[in-house]
Amino acid sequence: MSEETVFTMKLESELREDFIAEARAVHRPASQVARELMREFVERQREAREYDEFLCRKMGATRASMQTGRGRSNEELGAEAAARRTDLPR
Secondary structure, three states: OOEEEOOOOOOOOHHHHHHHHHHOOOOOOHHHHHHHHHHHHHHHHHHHHHHHHHHHHHHHHHHHHHOOOOOOOEEEEEEEHHHHHHHHHO
């Protein structure tokens, strides 16, 4: 297990009391619930950042494709999709 440290935070008394009461209601220490919430937050932030980076790379590739003449316009793609839909068996 990694080294543990103390984390101090300011919050409203009512929020603290409600949080501790809810943690007790599910028979878990408040510190454990807080750690899980923090881990979930960190994971969501990482996933969001990775997705943003993916989108930026994708947009960069799309722009480069359009600049070199290899890309297709929305109109061309829409026409191709419409043609495929008409070819689908009903």
